[in-house]
Amino acid sequence: MKQAAVIGGTGYGALELIRILERHPYIQISALISRSEEGEPVADRYPHLTTLVDEKFTGLNSGLLEKADIVFFATPAGVAKELLPRIQKPGVQYIDLSGDLRIDSPDEYEQWYGGEAPSEVLQKEAVYGMPEINSEKIKQAEIISNPGCFATAALLGIIPAVVSGKASQKDIIIDGKTGVSGAGRKMSMMTHFSETNENIKAYKVGSHQHTPEIEQYLAQETAADHPVSFQTHLIPMTRGIMCTCYLSLNDPSGLHETYQKFYEDHPFVRIRPEGAVPQTKEVYGSNYCDIGISVDKRTGRLLVVSVIDNLVKGASGQAVQNMNLMNGWKESEGLTEIPLYP
Amino acid sequence: MKQAAVIGGTGYGALELIRILERHPYIQISALISRSEEGEPVADRYPHLTTLVDEKFTGLNSGLLEKADIVFFATPAGVAKELLPRIQKPGVQYIDLSGDLRIDSPDEYEQWYGGEAPSEVLQKEAVYGMPEINSEKIKQAEIISNPGCFATAALLGIIPAVVSGKASQKDIIIDGKTGVSGAGRKMSMMTHFSETNENIKAYKVGSHQHTPEIEQYLAQETAADHPVSFQTHLIPMTRGIMCTCYLSLNDPSGLHETYQKFYEDHPFVRIRPEGAVPQTKEVYGSNYCDIGISVDKRTGRLLVVSVIDNLVKGASGQAVQNMNLMNGWKESEGLTEIPLYP
Amino acid sequence: MKQAAVIGGTGYGALELIRILERHPYIQISALISRSEEGEPVADRYPHLTTLVDEKFTGLNSGLLEKADIVFFATPAGVAKELLPRIQKPGVQYIDLSGDLRIDSPDEYEQWYGGEAPSEVLQKEAVYGMPEINSEKIKQAEIISNPGCFATAALLGIIPAVVSGKASQKDIIIDGKTGVSGAGRKMSMMTHFSETNENIKAYKVGSHQHTPEIEQYLAQETAADHPVSFQTHLIPMTRGIMCTCYLSLNDPSGLHETYQKFYEDHPFVRIRPEGAVPQTKEVYGSNYCDIGISVDKRTGRLLVVSVIDNLVKGASGQAVQNMNLMNGWKESEGLTEIPLYP
């Protein structure tokens, strides 16, 4: 039994970590850390946890953080890069769900995220936590930079086609669609019900911070570097991300086998029969990434549709998957829930 | 390990049984029986079950039904009362999720359900499967009549106040609100998205078939018999039921303690602090029934708000809870999922 | 052509006034007044008004307010009672969409609204703007207190039965359900999409400020005074209110005719055939209040279901209806839009 601390207790990422970790056989939650809620019983703030979570939120200096073997940062952008170096201890594992440590280039970080880039030492120590492409490094890591939700869906959808050379790395277009929970629990006009219900909104036009993340890790897999077009849309639903990816085909043969083989050892990626595409509801509340591919002979393009639950495979579920690998546990430990349908 | 068969494989009740039973430590699903889908792999019809369920739907006469220790009827009204007597075998447990066996009086059955009442023998043998009021009988039962979704929320909300005499059994008004999944997977104008989205609809005015169920089991608990006003409303969401119950108060003292005590041995009922009321989202995807009570001194009334997930505590989760009691297993076995929030 | 000013330009009430007044044949909007947006072109803030509204928001002291023949207050609680006396001029008409002037008793005001009651002079001068019960006074009024959204649906639904003596004024229970736009454009957890979608929430338990409004105007019509039970619920949709009203029947005969006759001269109330009930979608975007009644012989109760669009008949449409009456125009002028369905 290991002790886990969750920093950032009042957001949806933290809530989802609590939901998963509370049922994980090898984990005990030792601290739920939230500055703004310090001292408040968790179940008072979140009544759905009544009878399930007895803890109170604590502050950073309660002493509880020190007992943790594993520390999750479910914090807004900019917190982990400052806080992690101050609390880092040998032998403790750190998993950052924010984007602080995902971008190699300080210039790119500053361009897309704003603010100062994290220290180079810290950024280099962090391993990108996408188990399907990086599992060996993850197993050795002490700091994990957990992928972005859109980047997860996009990269898992595109990589097999591009790495195999079946499709071109140039001219990739990714049309992303997300439910509103991705915008977090913070209030804004983006998350205002009357503004978002019965509406589709394209947002962060040409400027979504997952763009350089997608490009960087695609480049890492192929050793080539090309910009991608990535546009995000807000959809009137709570959970779910779909990336619809349009690629130029080089070779349409054997595509389905290529995808099947690429993910054969990865329990959380499921490939639909060729021509069939997944819906976001088919992974609701689960850690799956479902992928469908379809060749369009008229245009010579490959269509890839990938879906995840943005809060599970797109955030907290993937974080737990990383934790499992780091600790030598079964990759799917604590993540075996069947999607909630309908 | 016991073998379970589910009859009625293509509805939401069956889907939810599959979701729960697949993760139940003492159950193996031996047959998913659906006449209309016989021979089709379950995951072809329901891609969210890809890699999770390998079985095909089978017909009634495949021989697989015979291997079952426990048979669930997740069938439309009228099927179980005909089919159960024809397949009944000693030592096998039967749990009917439909309303066929819930109403004692044949006249009432015919008035509210239409069609012929079930045989008296069958109806008498069936035990009403609401563990919070009937657990001893359930433990001995061979046939369970699983409660209706609205009846579950309403009865759990009302019974402690009425049985204790704190509120009157007369003049009870229950305003019910349900998500659309309660109407099942069958197509109708009730389940048509464009007709139901951005809309509230009162339906089955004065004629909902859970009305006599609520009255009958309330009468059973108190030995008095009074009609209740019960009106149902369709809400543009998928899962969730709320019953807002208005009762005439006899004695406002100690109400919260009365509720707490009534449910102290029942892990799936959670009472909010007095004056606080639960939301349907707080039980989403879980087997909980959350209840809030509030005294209105101006009117001398007690307000009770109870919420469930209609597909879990209102159907398949409660069926598994009954199965657990019938087999001497822990009541919450296989039902420990934390509500999915948000 | 008369000049109208709208104070409170950035809320939904103001937006809906703009939508209606821009198409009103006898009205020109002379000023859209919003302190926080002063100087900003209206269409920059609300792009749906591009090419339709050229004005900028102005401040209170721009001089434009002085040109207005009619001034609408689409302001938060507490603004009109302070501001109106300071700007009041003879011959100008004032219509307050907030609750400031609805409650006769200062004590009741302070209990339900908090804060200091408006001056007695001002409150007495204000006429309650529900044309279906108060049209003669409205025609003479200089200040209108526009009814609350829930109070509109509830009173229009209940009054004919109670005034006629067909149902008792005692023991009235009103279960109210509203879309989220009623909570306005202000950000809060109530209006947060992820918290409200796929959810039903009972709110303001026993404390909704429309309760005394319903009681007061019911008492005014009948000369008797009884408390009502009124509980509100938040529904995951943008527009629409339904009040489900439960009344004790005295005399079930001729109810439908009673309702038909009561509203025969009122173009915006439509009565369904007895036993049929309206849906909120059937009045979407329109000024109608649709009402259905049904007698439940088992319980001796009358069920009344009334629906409105909370932003039209529940706010801005009714305000324009009042303006029409005050100016001797046709009651439905500018309000003839057919409900948007689906």
Add this chain to the structure above:
Amino acid sequence: MKQAAVIGGTGYGALELIRILERHPYIQISALISRSEEGEPVADRYPHLTTLVDEKFTGLNSGLLEKADIVFFATPAGVAKELLPRIQKPGVQYIDLSGDLRIDSPDEYEQWYGGEAPSEVLQKEAVYGMPEINSEKIKQAEIISNPGCFATAALLGIIPAVVSGKASQKDIIIDGKTGVSGAGRKMSMMTHFSETNENIKAYKVGSHQHTPEIEQYLAQETAADHPVSFQTHLIPMTRGIMCTCYLSLNDPSGLHETYQKFYEDHPFVRIRPEGAVPQTKEVYGSNYCDIGISVDKRTGRLLVVSVIDNLVKGASGQAVQNMNLMNGWKESEGLTEIPLYP
């Protein structure tokens, strides 16, 4: 005053025609024709039309069709191509809202629509009713083929960039997103609430029948012919279409002016400031098509986002716009409603 007949009275296209035509100053509806509802009062089937529409649905042979000056086909695919030639009379105007007459090539028709192509004579006589590119022909037409909803949004979004040569006609990718009302009032799993709510679904993969329509009319404007990638997605909302279009830029200069100029005489197309993009809610219930453009220098692509209400500009509103042009009336007659927001 001209007489209009609407064939296909029970679908959403017909409902929206009724809503608009009932308020049109020069139109009287002479017949609402629906085989399945013959003899039923319209308001019995659609209670939102209570007190607004007194007519009954009639059959084709009631004699009422003969009185019409203008006949709208709001019928499923395949009806107009058979029925129109049988009822055609000189001097009568016909507007077909279905796709029957949109495709020039019989082979393409049969490939994308299935079934037999319409007669060549009929197809040639029909004028494509997109006023922004075809107004002169529309003014002379006797038969209008009203554009598809997606084709309307896509073509209006793309044409100015392609015709001006600012962007390439090759490599166009259109990612379409639609609310559920586009699938009509017919029941299907696509329109089932529980299957569609909290879900995004890509559908008709590589096979949407608006694809050849987009290609054909793009080719007509440019005299070049290239396939487009067009993929559609179902979004959990009732009304609204967004097309997100990705184009290869030839020349980024003066793009905004190009769009502004292209549509300067067309009242229903509104161009956002460069870099800003419209939301579907900003045209809700109105005949507007709002367009936003943004240059992505990193990728050399032009992003175009266009939105319409699929039932108005995407169907019945555009049909009325065509009728106005055919009859020499003001183009916006009867179509001046301001979008319903929120």
